[in-house]
Amino acid sequence: MAETWLVIGLGNPGPRYEATRHNVGQMVLDELAARRSVVFRAHKAGARVAETWLRPGAAKLVLGKPNSFMNVSGGPVAGLARFYGVDPERTIVVHDELDIPFDTLKLKTGGGHGGHNGVRDVAKALSSPDFVRVRVGIGRPPGRQDPADWVLDPFSAAERANLPLHVSEAADAVEDIVDAGLVAAQQKHHAPRP
Template identity: 80%
Template sequence: MPHTWLVVGLGNPGPRYEKTRHNVGQMVLDELAARRGAVFRVHKANARTAETWLRPGADKLVLAKPNSFMNVSGGPAAGLARFFGVDPGRVVVVHDELDIPFDTIKLKSGGGHGGHNGVRDVAKALGTADFPRVRVGIGRPPGRQDPADWVLDPFGSAERATLAAHLSDAADAVETLIEHGLVAAQQRFHAPPAS
């Protein structure tokens, strides 16, 4: 029987942050919506949502971009989970990850938040850390740049050249996770690149 999955892309609201590294989770949701012709609309849970399907006859997807700032993403995520009747095991959080290189995707479920305040707040609001995550690598800043400034900067020109492929890979990871499970998605996306 088809399930409903809530896919939450973390980021900050407004045009100032739209193209920054911290908003890569929301960029991945834009890719997922574009693949299905889905349109985001304002939801009463302080988010923009697009309701669609993994594929016809398969699981329903609720793509969600909180309208709150990153550090308080939990309220909208938990509110949407309640509204759509989705348990935490089917809440997929897509977020930027400093400790993963730019061109890399990693998946996990549960465990710590790794210092990511958005993930921390979602775990607090859901009352559990046991939800799947698609961690989209943005890499660490060069030199001595403060990571807090780095995540709020737009992607550099070298990154922009391959950003569309990176976002596409992350969207593929979300789809694989939902359709085939965490282990299958990890096996596909954690494998070293073929030489």
Template identity: 80%
Template sequence: MADTWLIIGLGNPGPRYEQTRHNVGQMVVDELASRRSAAFRQHKANARVAEAWLRPGAAKLVLAKPNTFMNVSGGPAANLAKFYGLGADRVVVVHDELDIPFDTIKLKTGGGHGGHNGVRDVAKALGTPDFARVRVGIGRPPGRQDPADWVLDAFGATERKTLPILVGDAADAVEHLAEEGLVAAQQRFHAPRP
């Protein structure tokens, strides 16, 4: 279905993880659903799914949050792509990115997983790394804190002040990607903020 996009927000299930850095992808998908008053429902693909339209007469967005833990997100992603008849070129994965400073968004298609186990599992399950990614910067941990612990911590007080703007900008990036394409979205969201 050329007019449909599968938008997968990566994260971990349950209240313990809702406000953690690793769940920023799901926060972005929640924002996209909220903008369209779309409700999530359980799907047989082991994910919560909300269907909405980019805008009237435009592309359909299938917003998805896997019920699985981050490292095994690929199964639900591949099952949803199959259910909706979509190739990897119609899949967008929204995820946290350690190697990008907090409050920064980068978009790309394909390439490596950069050590991100959720992205690795989606690429394995889809059989290709050639899907779009909206990478939401969370930055590296301070000092010697283990990155694995850092991503599972809640955002700090200073970060929480900016987080709604970051999540909104990432949702804008997904919309722009779906409507205008990757290059146009990169040109808009990779530019330094005024």
């Protein structure tokens, strides 16, 4: 039987936040769902879920978007992990990352939360930091703008022009992790763009 992977897109609920930098993880999940023509439905764990496959006969993907705010994402993630019987090692969390420039991805397993409260809460709820992270670069704010305000702002016009490519590459990275493993995905997506 094909293994199941839980893919989580972190963000905040509601239309006020859907176009903000903090919600780029959920944008990546929307891309993965659109590629497979599946829709998200309410789940009792407190999330919206779309079940699909990497491709026919390959791994099952459970795409999950918590209905909670970013800083308390752990409960819904842990609930989905229990419901589907998925260990942290087969859980991929897609999230925004201030310390990576916009238009850049970094992939890793485990480690600290780097000040990201959503990642911190997921690690606490799963009782393990050993899940895969697809860290989608949003860059640091210019000047003295508070990072907490920056992440809740919409992408700039210049960023929006490149955002579809950035989101698409992050979705590719999720697929590559499931299909070929983390190391192969890192070698592909950490390489400088031509």
